Amino acid sequence: MDELLHAAAGAESTLDVNDDEPLILSDLLNRVLDKGVVISGEVTIAVAGVDLVRLDMRLLLVSVERLARGAIEPPK
Amino acid sequence: MMAVHLYGVLDAGADPTPSIPGLDGRVVRVLSLGDRCAWVSDVAESRLEATPERIRAHDAVLSGAIAQGYSVVPSLFGRLHADDAAVIAGLEGSAAALDAAMTMVRERVEMSVLVVPTGAAPAAMPDHQRESRGPGYAHLKRIRDQVHAEQILLGSAAELAQSATRALAGLCIAERVVEAPAPPVLMARAHLVARDNVARYLRAVKLEAAGADPALRIAVRGPGAAYSFAAVQIG
Secondary structure (H helix, E strand, O other): OHHHHHHHHOOOOOEEEOOOHHHHHHHHHHHHEOOOOOEOOEOOOOOOOOHHHHHHHHHHHHHHHHHHHOOOOOOO | OOEEEEEEEEEOOOOOOOOOOOHHHOOOEEEEEOOEEEEEEEEOOOOOOOOHHHHHHHHHHHHHHHHOOOOEEEEOEOOEEOOHHHHHHHHHOOHHHHHHHHHHHOOEEEEEEEEEEOOOOOOOOOOOOOOOOOHHHHHHHHHHHHHHHHHHHHHHHHHHHHHHHHHHHHHEEEEEEOOOOOOOOOEEEEEEEEHHHHHHHHHHHHHHHHOOOOOEEEEEEEEEOOOOOOOEOOO
């Protein structure tokens, strides 16, 4: 694996491998977060400090809040 | 109140990298599941806040497993479990799905191609700098040009992503198109790749990147856990 990363480090500027932290975090958040979190009736997802994903998370939090109020209408 | 966070499921005998701490600096523990094991750590709260540091820690633990050569069925981030017994019961209850997931990720890793803007004007953008008219016209034209530039950029990004997909087709077991990636990423593709093909994958992406519109660049994430293809969800 080290060999791989060393090889990647020699890539041109148009190809960045794992060295673009905000991008990597942004992409991770798209993949890693469980979108429907339910643990013993408790639901919490919050993200702070990453402007680029804050909007997505606000939307998620709103939907969770609405879910808690029973305000989400079933899809038609 | 303590709870248990699950990182993922691996083959029995897989040991966490001692130098890579878990969430909040906690030790990553191993729960035995017969021919498999689960990597977990304790969390000192019952409601899990997904901070960037914790997301990075979760991924770092799994990336450490990948770097050690293990096959990993990752857990998505966000669920806490009451105790070890709850984790084991949840995983044992999902044995069939876990079998399928482990087969999917065996000796495979996830690579991601991210197409992002460089800030340069798109190559296809017409140059209207020499035109001179009144300030109102110039203002409207700037807006129009901005919209036009964004359309061109998105079109070029889509072409680049499709071109990358074609170039990588022979190296990928599966591809997942990420819908509405978070800005500034314009296009994102996740690929399930055999470990043995990662170096070839990177070389192929590098070739694609070299021919890209100067307004775009390609970033690669990986090799990492295959969140996009086989994630554990229990609880």
